[in-house]
Amino acid sequence: MRPEPRPVDDVDAIVAAWRRERPDLDVTPLEVLSRVSRLARRLDLARGSAFSEHQLDSWAFDVLSALRRAGEPYELSPGQLVQQTLVSSGTMTNRVDRLERSGYVARRPDPADRRGVLVRLTTAGRDVVDAAMADLLEQEKTLLNDLPTSDQRRLAALLRQMLAPLESHDG
Incomplete structure (x- = not known):
């Protein structure tokens, strides 16, 4: 054979x-x-x-998904969003402004810091990020279709081994 x-x-x-x-x-x-x-x-x-399909750009998905992953009440400080999305604070301010105008996020005063603000995912934001995530996973499954599950796990482990030393784990 x-x-x-x-x-x-x-x-x-x-x-x-x-x-x-x-x-x-x-x-x-x-x-x-x-x-x-x-x-x-x-x-x-x-x-x-x-x-x-959901009228989102990648940057918008990144911000909305960071908030969604935070868990209830789906809110983070702008600084936490900067850390998670690896953009400057000025860029994040612009992104939050645009998402707020779209009705996907809302700002509220931070009760722990009188000068601070928290960015919270709205119901509309949660709905759109959940739908976009489901569609993304379908696209990603298609990309992985020809690779057996055991090989996917092995590849993930190898990529983790390569990526982990390059990424910061302090925040």
Whole structure:
């Protein structure tokens, strides 16, 4: 019985071309990271498709989902939102303003800090982020369809091992 042929993708051609043109370079990292990069691009397209069905941009989903994941009462300080979404405070202010105008979030004074404010997910915001999340998961399942569950778990573990040292866990 012959083994199944190994699938071939565009990265195989890119790596082969670099090996031909620059045999002095070790292009092995391309075999992993070019695939990660290309998958990230496909994921961005899938995210865009899922979010556009709900008239959301990726940034809006990121803010709304941070609030949703916070649990009841679905509120965070702007500083916490900055930490979770990795944008500047000025950018976050603009994003919260836009989401507030859309009716997806509301600001209220922070009872623990007279100068502070909390951003709370509204019912409309919760409904739209929940629907967008369900659609996103369907898109992501489609991307993973050809990979057996055990391989998905193994890949997740390998990516975690690679990503964990690069990410901060102090907040």
